[in-house]
Amino acid sequence: MSQIPSEPVLDRRMQILEAAIVCFAKHGFHQASMHDISAEAGISVGLIYRYFANKEAVIGAMADRHKVEIQDLLERARQAPSLLESLEILFTAHCCEKAPKVQSAFVVDLYAEASRNPQIADLVRDVLQTAMDGVTDLISRSPEAKNGATHGLEPHELSELIFAVARGMLMRDVLQPQEMTAAERRARQLEVTRRLWSLLFKHEYEPALA
Amino acid sequence: MSQIPSEPVLDRRMQILEAAIVCFAKHGFHQASMHDISAEAGISVGLIYRYFANKEAVIGAMADRHKVEIQDLLERARQAPSLLESLEILFTAHCCEKAPKVQSAFVVDLYAEASRNPQIADLVRDVLQTAMDGVTDLISRSPEAKNGATHGLEPHELSELIFAVARGMLMRDVLQPQEMTAAERRARQLEVTRRLWSLLFKHEYEPALA
């Protein structure tokens, strides 16, 4: 098979969503106009309406896509050989794949939108719950938890702290004055991950900092 | 002298800002119209323009006010008798004074705005730096730090983690389906604070959970 797109409709949708995330991150959901998106995608305004009912639907589809991405990420984290490495995957992928700052800005905007759009809030809450359950499970199965190296905290409590830190770092990202390189950002995130890991789980490993 | 307000101008500005934060939290900076704000304040649209050059200036003034509030908060935290109590003040005041969810939504929106408005980003970064310096200082002076109970982490590293968790909790707040009571919210925040404190600083105190 060459690359016949079995669903050219899906390709168009993806093309539009790809453009949309760039515009949303650059201007915010409501500041980004449909003309901006169509220009970014290199198509006409009207065509967007062939694939999405309206702007809300584009935002909704973006949130859905984000959900799938998070689930993929969690699956990858699950397959890591150690808990630390799982956490490293979770903490670095979230902000370092693709365009770094675009992702962060989009997620912060998504939460801002969630604060006043109950539909988006439901979706984000659902994603978050799934991801947190995944990490809770990851912790439960880890040797660290089985060896009682968790300071008496329950896996779900640790998971909550881990996600709080992850969100907090994400928020900080959007303040960064100019683009860091993906490598710099990754290094910084790894440092935080290790620091957090060494605090949350008892370690006879190395004395904290890298 | 009876109670002649020496600066009625400031009162009007405050009245407008009070209305603005409600509208901004409810609809977001750019979704809240000047008409919304004037209606909430119970005045006419035109009057807003007597006290603020334009909408941007209202947003800027809100951010400035937030800066002052944070500095007050830090001052209060500084006066607490112990590090744990300082942290409790920092973690609870931020979300529990006044209207709880309004504050959180406003701050998340502020960060979203910062991601694309360099002027706002500068302001938020400045506030954050001041606050973090304050907490770093607080930690440095604490008995915990002097007794080497900080897991080998520097005060500023601990401060970074503390603020990351605080921001992360704030983001989570906006997902809460319906308003919690201030008391519930406070209880939850205190639990997280204690959990974090017991992880960051070595404790022969009580075994973690309340």
Place this chain on the structure above:
DNA sequence: TGACAATGAATGAACGTTCATTCATTGTCC
């Protein structure tokens, strides 16, 4: 030719902002 993909000018609603106008209050003079 017919069916469908794609265009982009046109539409109307909503927005930020302006400004001519109103009117309660204050000051001034007899």
Place this chain on the structure above:
DNA sequence: GGACAATGAATGAACGTTCATTCATTGTCA
């Protein structure tokens, strides 16, 4: 005190612009 002038806070209709959305038209391929 009473008549009148001056003030400027407050109003809200109106303006120009932007935006989401529509749809008549054009392009494309089988």
